[in-house]
Amino acid sequence: AQSVTQPDIHITVSEGASLELRCNYSYGATPYLFWYVQSPGQGLQLLLKYFSGDTLVQGIKGFEAEFKRSQSSFNLRKPSVHWSDAAEYFCAVGDMNTGFQKLVFGTGTRLLVSP
Amino acid sequence: DAGVTQSPTHLIKTRGQQVTLRCSPKSGHDTVSWYQQALGQGPQFIFQYYEEEERQRGNFPDRFSGHQFPNYSSELNVNALLLGDSALYLCASSQSDRGNRNEQFFGPGTRLTVL
Numbered sequence: 001a002q003s004v005t006q007p008d009i010h011i012t013v014s015e016g017a018s019l020e021l022r023c024n025y026s027y028g029a030t031p032y033l034f035w036y037v038q039s040p041g042q043g044l045q046l047l048l049k050y051f052s053g054d055t056l057v058q059g060i061k062g063f064e065a066e067f068k069r070s071q072s073s074f075n076l077r078k079p080s081v082h083w084s085d086a087a088e089y090f091c092a093v094g095d096m097n098t099g100f101q102k103l104v105f106g107t108g109t110r111l112l113v114s115p
Numbered sequence: 116d117a118g119v120t121q122s123p124t125h126l127i128k129t130r131g132q133q134v135t136l137r138c139s140p141k142s143g144h145d146t147v148s149w150y151q152q153a154l155g156q157g158p159q160f161i162f163q164y165y166e167e168e169e170r171q172r173g174n175f176p177d178r179f180s181g182h183q184f185p186n187y188s189s190e191l192n193v194n195a196l197l198l199g200d201s202a203l204y205l206c207a208s209s210q211s212d213r214g215n216r217n218e219q220f221f222g223p224g225t226r227l228t229v230l
Contacts (some may be wrong), residue, residue, distance in 0.1 A: 104160070
């Protein structure tokens with residue numbers, strides 16, 4: 001079965017420091033991969049997505065992610081974190097096994113930003 | 116352009132009761148998916164509606180049912196509520212004509228508390 005693992009439950013980063021959130025997936029075919037952000041009490045906002053092509057994808061708010069097939073990973077990065085980036089981040093894979101896309105999410109990583 | 120809207124924002128029910136949650140998709144979208152997000156977890160896929168029919172379903176009991184209307188809006192119904200049904204219920208909409216590369220847009224969610 002398809003699955004997504006986010007090994008870090010919490011991460012604390014100083015404001016201005018760089019960030020990398022880890023995501024590993026299990027999927028039998030070429031995956032469609034997504035990163036979403038969720039602020040407290042809010043729904044999910046798409047940061048970026050990978051369908052094919054260039055393995056380094058750019059997203060909104062200065063985020064980027066790199067797809068590495070050999071490592072089954074899709075890690076999210078940002079060179080300089082802002083206090084407003086504090087939120088919950090979810091990695092997801094699009095499961096097309098049934099012919100219709102559903103999203104399989106990881107358990108999330110909570111990002112805390114220290115001054 | 117309004118995004119995905121959901122109502123109500125919050126809901127409190129007691130065990131055994133029934134609840135109906137509502138979702139209006141983003142303009143131009145014809146497919147609606149529902150997800151359940153328990154506290155501290157990632158969203159889990161409940162089911163997806165297209166052309167007023169349920170076209171795939173996650174691992175949820177028959178107490179969870181849904182409906183899609185001709186205007187593409189959707190309802191999620193949960194019968195015989197259990198304490199474990201307490202969660203944030205997220206609706207996501209997408210365009211079917213984008214095929215495999217459809218992006219799902221999420222609403223703000225309905226917070227259901229079962230006492």
